[in-house]
Amino acid sequence: MNPLTVFLRARYGKGFASREAIAQHQQKAFQHLRRNIMPRSPFYAPYAGKPLSDWPLMNKALMMEHFTDINTAGISKEEALHIALTSEQERDFAPMIRNIAVGLSTGTSGQRGLFASNKRERALWAALMLGRFSPSFLQRQRVSLFLRANNMLYERLGNALISFEFYDLLQSFNSHLQRLADQQPTVLIAPAQILGLLAQAQKERIINIAPRCIISVAEVLSPEDKNAIETVFGIRVDQVYQCTEGVLGMTCRAGNLHLNEAYMHIERDIIDEASGAFAPIITDLTRETQPVLKYRLDDILIPDNEPCPCGCASLRLKRIEGRCDDILYWRTADGTLRMIPSDLIRQAMATAKTGISDYRTVQHGQQLLEIWLEAADYEQACAEVTRNLAAQAVSVKAQLPELRFHTGIHMQHDQKRRRVIAKP
Numbered sequence: 001m002n003p004l005t006v007f008l009r010a011r012y013g014k015g016f017a018s019r020e021a022i023a024q025h026q027q028k029a030f031q032h033l034r035r036n037i038m039p040r041s042p043f044y045a046p047y048a049g050k051p052l053s054d055w056p057l058m059n060k061a062l063m064m065e066h067f068t069d070i071n072t073a074g075i076s077k078e079e080a081l082h083i084a085l086t087s088e089q090e091r092d093f094a095p096m097i098r099n100i101a102v103g104l105s106t107g108t109s110g111q112r113g114l115f116a117s118n119k120r121e122r123a124l125w126a127a128l129m130l131g132r133f134s135p136s137f138l139q140r141q142r143v144s145l146f147l148r149a150n151n152m153l154y155e156r157l158g159n160a161l162i163s164f165e166f167y168d169l170l171q172s173f174n175s176h177l178q179r180l181a182d183q184q185p186t187v188l189i190a191p192a193q194i195l196g197l198l199a200q201a202q203k204e205r206i207i208n209i210a211p212r213c214i215i216s217v218a219e220v221l222s223p224e225d226k227n228a229i230e231t232v233f234g235i236r237v238d239q240v241y242q243c244t245e246g247v248l249g250m251t252c253r254a255g256n257l258h259l260n261e262a263y264m265h266i267e268r269d270i271i272d273e274a275s276g277a278f279a280p281i282i283t284d285l286t287r288e289t290q291p292v293l294k295y296r297l298d299d300i301l302i303p304d305n306e307p308c309p310c311g312c313a314s315l316r317l318k319r320i321e322g323r324c325d326d327i328l329y330w331r332t333a334d335g336t337l338r339m340i341p342s343d344l345i346r347q348a349m350a351t352a353k354t355g356i357s358d359y360r361t362v363q364h365g366q367q368l369l370e371i372w373l374e375a376a377d378y379e380q381a382c383a384e385v386t387r388n389l390a391a392q393a394v395s396v397k398a399q400l401p402e403l404r405f406h407t408g409i410h411m412q413h414d415q416k417r418r419r420v421i422a423k424p
């Protein structure tokens, strides 16, 4: 797949009309993978002729362990780590080894991943994003990228049609505002939390920007945040579900999130039959420098089986539930564990009449749920949330854990925001 094809498909393609069309398309891509990519990877070469079910299940830790043998560019793990760590200390976002960009992913769990890509792979990303989201090609687009990950070589992808400005989330947020105001982006790409802060700054007239496209990446976009951002900027917020491992999904023109099945084969590791919640096992059909094959992500996705008005048959997602580790479980009367969707917690907060501006929850085992609240009337909010959660527990036939309330949420821009956290 070349960048032009990817661009044209994203810009003018109507998506796949049926599941059969997806299967057919993927079958061809698998042939290419088996013939041209896998034989160049010492780790995967022995599996090139074997069925998918025989391929090893990959994850972040295994990928790190076998990095040297997995990549097709002959880069050793030691060499890649050295370059990535040095450049990270120097906040240089363009570490290269023989035209291959290397970087370390952050990851909320502390476990870090090593990733390598060549120029064509990075261009595919830009082609996909621009094809789908660029407002127009009649004028030069100015793209603002707020990201915490390093290995940001996107600025180098700039050309006559487009310029990229990178905003490093490890630097102070306020220092970015003037530059952003000067840049006047036409396309704004940032994690949901940062979009929320930018909307706030715009509302308070600290900045005055008029992006024509806003894309939320890297963390869960709640309906409340989405509304707040859309109200301030007056346009729809689109979502791109991506991680270092690739672009897993994006919103369609009807505003619904679809998995990116044109470029990824996605198997489901079902963790909750009732909702269909699953952890995706991805096989990226475009990567060549570092094959991502049968790679299990730690995310939990909730499928939406309704066909989308846009006509594309790629699987729709109701939402990205969060990380596997952050799924809450409450005990039922018969002693089994019941998965509690983060949406249920969100609703308990959203329906409080006191008006809760922000919250965090941390659950310890199944016994204790700690809740941090920001509300005008804190006491009243605690009482309402307790009532709401108790009602939710009854509705799912589970026992409500002990609740403990706190005020004062500590915000860190450089960390992924997780509103719901589970601890063992």
Ligand SMILES: [Zn+2]
Pocket: 252, 253, 254, 255, 256, 258, 308, 309, 310, 311, 312
């Ligand atoms: Zn759609």
